Amino acid sequence: MKREHVAELFRRLRELNPKPTTELEYATPFELLVAVILSAQATDVGVNKATRKLFPVANTPRQILALGEDGLKRYISTIGLFNGKAKNILETCRLLIERHGGEVPRERAALEALPGVGRKTANVVLNTAFGEPTIAVDTHIFRVANRTGLAPGKTVRAVEEKLLKVVPAEFRRDAHHWLILHGRYVCKARKPDCPRCAIRDLCAYKAKTRE
Template sequence: MKRADVEELFRRLRELDPKPTTELEYDTPFQLLIAVILSAQATDVGVNKATRKLYPKAGTPQAILKLGEDGLKRYINTIGLFNAKAKNVIATCRILIEQHDGEVPRDRAALEALPGVGRKTANVVLNTAFGEPTIAVDTHIFRVSNRTGLAPGKTVHAVEQKLLKVVPKEFMQDAHHWLILHGRYVCKARKPDCPHCVLADLCRFKSKTKADA
């Protein structure tokens, strides 16, 4: 995609949504971290339903650690892979307390050292909680980047590296959320809504859908 088209793409997304953010509900960097850990292979809606009950009772690493693994499971058992996630969350809370004074570190290496936290989760926390210009490539961003021609790549890491190069600096902070939301609601996996897409004329996707008759 030409640089002028890239700039136009993000101008249009910004015009639609000037202040995009995650759909996960949280009040602190810690709550965002836990929500993102829980969101792996789960929907934001499902995670929010669980954390709305969990956080008023246990919204800090100390409080969740006090719940224990079995106590935590009672709050998150509607989320996929909840057994493994409960184990990771408890271990993460313990490390945060013992090594980081109960605070979420603003450091990629320290974040990725936490159980259940990979590069994508670390990027989400760095971008959303701490305002770092990072891009966490999930399935939505991977799909949009490849379909549009914005940053084609065969792996999420390749797409991430291309996005970091091609996204103009003025759009970098919010690019992560714009691309996720566009993939979630417009450039959907099975049937992208090309007729109502504001990026259709810029997009390189050859199999564009047509408006229903």
């Protein structure tokens, strides 16, 4: 995609949604971190249903540790892979207290050293909680980047690196939110809604839908 088309793509997405953000519900960096860990292979809607019950009871590392594994599982058992996620969250809480005074670190290496936190989760926390211009590539962004020709790549990391190169600086902080929402609601996996797509004339996808 030509540089001027990339800029126009993000101008249009910004016009539709000037202040995009995650659909996960959170009030603190720690709540966001827990929600993102829970969201792996799960929907934001499902995670929000669980955390609406969990966070009023326990929303700090010490409070969640006090619940214990069985106590935490009672709140998150509706979410896929909840057994492993419970273990990761409890160990993450322990490490946050031991290494970071109970606070969520702002450094990528420190975040990725936490159980259940990979590069994508670290990018989400750095971007959404701390305002860093990172781009977290999930399945939606991977699909949109390849389908449109914005930043084609065979791996998630390749797409992330290409996006960081091609997305103009003024759009970089919000880029991953715009692309996730576009992939979730318009450029859907099975049948993209091309007729109501704001960037369809910029998109390289050849099999555009007509209705």
